[in-house]
Amino acid sequence: MTPKQLSATLDILNSALGFNAPADAVVSRHFRENKDLGHKDRAVIAETVFSMLRHLPQLEWIAGSTEARLASTRELLLAYFTRIKHLNVRELPSVFTDEDKERAGAMKGMALRDAPLNVRAAMPQWLVDAMLAEGQTEEQVLAMGLAMLQSAPLDIRVNSIKAKREAVAAELKAAGDINTMPTPYSPWGLRVEGKPAINKYKCFIEGRVEVQDEGSQLLGLLSGVKRGQMVTDFCAGAGGKTLLLGAMMQNTGRLYAFDVSEKRLANLKPRLARSGLSNVNPQLIASETDQKIKRLAGKMDVVLVDSPCSGMGTLRRNPDLKMRQSAASVTELNEKQRAILKSASRLVKNGGRLVYATCSFLQSENQAIVREFLASHPDFQLLDARELLAKERVEIALQDEYLQLTPAQHQTDAFFAAVLQRVSAEKAKAQEESAMLSAEDEAAE
Numbered sequence: 001m002t003p004k005q006l007s008a009t010l011d012i013l014n015s016a017l018g019f020n021a022p023a024d025a026v027v028s029r030h031f032r033e034n035k036d037l038g039h040k041d042r043a044v045i046a047e048t049v050f051s052m053l054r055h056l057p058q059l060e061w062i063a064g065s066t067e068a069r070l071a072s073t074r075e076l077l078l079a080y081f082t083r084i085k086h087l088n089v090r091e092l093p094s095v096f097t098d099e100d101k102e103r104a105g106a107m108k109g110m111a112l113r114d115a116p117l118n119v120r121a122a123m124p125q126w127l128v129d130a131m132l133a134e135g136q137t138e139e140q141v142l143a144m145g146l147a148m149l150q151s152a153p154l155d156i157r158v159n160s161i162k163a164k165r166e167a168v169a170a171e172l173k174a175a176g177d178i179n180t181m182p183t184p185y186s187p188w189g190l191r192v193e194g195k196p197a198i199n200k201y202k203c204f205i206e207g208r209v210e211v212q213d214e215g216s217q218l219l220g221l222l223s224g225v226k227r228g229q230m231v232t233d234f235c236a237g238a239g240g241k242t243l244l245l246g247a248m249m250q251n252t253g254r255l256y257a258f259d260v261s262e263k264r265l266a267n268l269k270p271r272l273a274r275s276g277l278s279n280v281n282p283q284l285i286a287s288e289t290d291q292k293i294k295r296l297a298g299k300m301d302v303v304l305v306d307s308p309c310s311g312m313g314t315l316r317r318n319p320d321l322k323m324r325q326s327a328a329s330v331t332e333l334n335e336k337q338r339a340i341l342k343s344a345s346r347l348v349k350n351g352g353r354l355v356y357a358t359c360s361f362l363q364s365e366n367q368a369i370v371r372e373f374l375a376s377h378p379d380f381q382l383l384d385a386r387e388l389l390a391k392e393r394v395e396i397a398l399q400d401e402y403l404q405l406t407p408a409q410h411q412t413d414a415f416f417a418a419v420l421q422r423v424s425a426e427k428a429k430a431q432e433e434s435a436m437l438s439a440e441d442e443a444a445e
C-alpha cells in the first residue's frame with residue numbers, strides 16, 4: 001500500500017467508524033473530493049476499508065479495544081495488516097514505527113480461537129445475542145458470521161423484454177473480455193467474474209441488464225406476476241424489484257411503485273427510462289396508510305412488500321450495517337414491518353398473492369412478522385415456496401415453506417420471503433373446519 005493510499009484509507013476510516021453515514025457514501029464522497037486518486041488507488045482503498053469493516057469486531061479485539069479504551073484507527077489498521085493480510089513486520093508500510101512493529105509481533109500471537117463468540121463470528125454482541133435468543137446454535141452463528149466475511153459476487157439480471165441471457169453473455173465477452181456464468185437458480189441471472197464496472201458497458205446503458213443479486217431475482221418467480229395483471233410494489237425504493245416485475249409482465253398491465261422516499265423513487269426514473277418499461281406508475285406516499293393506497297383496496301393480483309429491514313443479510317456488501325443497527329433499531333423496524341404488511345395486504349384481491357420479503361436472516365423480521373400477520377388475518381394462507389419454485393423448474397434446497405437463502409448455502413445475500421394468498425373469509429373458515437374434522441377423524445382412528 002502506498003503512503004497516499006494509506007493516508008486516504010485512514011481519513012475514510014476516521015469518518016466511517018463514526019457510523020453516522022453508510023460507509024459506501026463516505027467512500028464515494030472521499031473519492032469525489034480527491035480526484036488525484038487513480039483507479040488502482042481507489043480499488044485498493046475501498047477493498048481495505050470494506051474488509052476492515054467486515055472484520056471490525058476481530059480487529060478491535062486484536063487491537064485491545066475495551067469499553068474503557070477504544071483502539072485508534074491506526075491500531076486497527078495495524079491489526080488488519082498483521083492478522084487479516086498476514087504481513088510480516090518487515091512488510092508493514094513505512095508509516096508504522098518500531099513501537100508499532102513490536103505491537104504487531106504481540107498481535108500475531110493472539111489466538112482468535114480463544115476469543116468470545118462475537119469476535120470469532122466478527123459480529124457485534126447485540127447481533128449474536130439476537131441470533132442465540134432466536135434458537136440459533138453457536139455453530140450457526142459462527143457459520144453465518146464467517147460467510148458474511150466473504151466479498152459478494154457481482155450478479156446481473158437480463159431485462160427479458162430487451163435481451164436474452166446468452167446474447168448478453170456473448171456481448172460482455174466481446175465488449176470487455178468479461179466472463180459470466182448463468183446463475184444456478186434465476187433464469188435471468190448472470191454471475192460476473194471479477195468486478196468490472198458494468199455501468200460503463202452498452203448493455204447496461206441501453207437497459208439490457210441491471211445489477212441485482214440472484215436472491216432478489218427469485219422474488220420475481222415467487223410473485224408469479226403475469227401479463228396484464230394489476231400489481232403493486234409497495235416498498236419500491238429505487239425499483240430493483242419493480243423493474244423485474246415490469247419485465248415479467250412484459251410491459252403490460254399496471255404496476256404501481258410506492259415508496260415514502262422521494263429520493264429513492266427519483267433514482268427509479270433513469271432506470272425505468274433505460275429499461276423500456278411503460279407499465280410502471282411510481283407514486284410517492286406519505287405513509288403506508290396514504291389515501292392513494294386506500295383507493296386500490298382489493299384490486300391487486302399481486303402485492304410485493306420488500307420491507308424496510310436491518311439489512312443483516314447484505315453484510316458482505318454493507319458490513320458497516322452490523323454496527324449501525326442495534327437491538328432497539330430492529331424492534332423499531334419490527335413495528336414498521338407489521339404496519340406495512342397489514343396495510344399492503346388490503347390491496348390484495350381474493351385469490352391474489354402477497355409476498356413479504358426482507359434481506360435479513362433475523363426471525364424477528366421474518367417468520368415472526370408473517371406468523372403474527374397470519375394469526376390475525378384468517379383470509380390469508382401461506383403458500384409453499386418450494387412448490388412454487390419447483391413449478392418454475394427451479395431446483396433449490398429450502399428448509400421449509402419459506403424462501404430463506406444464505407450466502408454459505410446459495411451464494412446469494414441472506415434473503416427471506418414468504419408467499420401468502422388471499423382466500424375469501426368463508427373459504428378460509430370452511431378449510432379450517434375441514435382440517436379440524438380430519439384431525440378429529442385421525443384422532444378417533
Ligand SMILES: C[S@@+](CC[C@H](N)C(=O)[O-])C[C@H]1O[C@@H](n2cnc3c(N)ncnc32)[C@H](O)[C@@H]1O
Binds near residue numbers: 235237240242264308
Ligand atoms: C428494502 S428497501 C426496498 C428496495 C427496493 N424494493 C429495491 O428492490 O430496490 C425498503 C424500502 O421501503 C421504503 N419504506 C419505508 N417505510 C415505508 C412505508 N411506510 N411504506 C412504503 N415504503 C416504505 C424505504 O424508503 C425503502 O425504499
